[in-house]
Amino acid sequence: KAGVTQTPRYLIKTRGQQVTLSCSPISGHRSVSWYQQTPGQGLQFLFEYFSETQRNKGNFPGRFSGRQFSNSRSEMNVSTLELGDSALYLCASSPPGTSGRDTQYFGPGTRLTVL
């Protein structure tokens, strides 16, 4: 099975712009989660989608939003970019379970640089 894929792998944007990141989960996985990784804050949970519905949300401002499509692919959008949004954004998918015991499989990430 192919792993989790994320596109693009690298992005450079300027402050004030918006950006959309894409994640394709492992075939058959219906849960997709997003995480932000920075040197200062580490790995932080953004949100999780299951069957096109947001089930969980982390403590991020409303500029960060996401959605999930019927084929389980997910997109994440950040509007009005700030310098502090520079980070590695990781997507993870999980088998069709309903529990936190399910393993999350991570993609390689999208490296976003905001200038």
Next chain:
Amino acid sequence: AQSVTQLDSQVPVFEEAPVELRCNYSSSVSVYLFWYVQYPNQGLQLLLKYLSGSTLVKGINGFEAEFNKSQTSFHLRKPSVHISDTAEYFCAVSEGSNYKLTFGKGTLLTVNP
């Protein structure tokens, strides 16, 4: 709220030496515990996880971890490390039906020849 503390930000060791990476967690409910590894410019890969049952969990690449409920710890160990084990290691916790993973700050393991 759940939280994870990795007590060492960096651990340098020599090749073939044993290593222990420490992790403590805090949670008010039953938890599931995970160790992930991240190689440079890559995503996270699961090493092992504790769900229930035996407190000693074996994972990939010769790693193992022991769950200690009384000390709220989940330390990762390997009896003999290789150069290729150089990477960053993350301890994480999730609760119940919640898919949210809470991560520690990570431990950079550097294996020297």
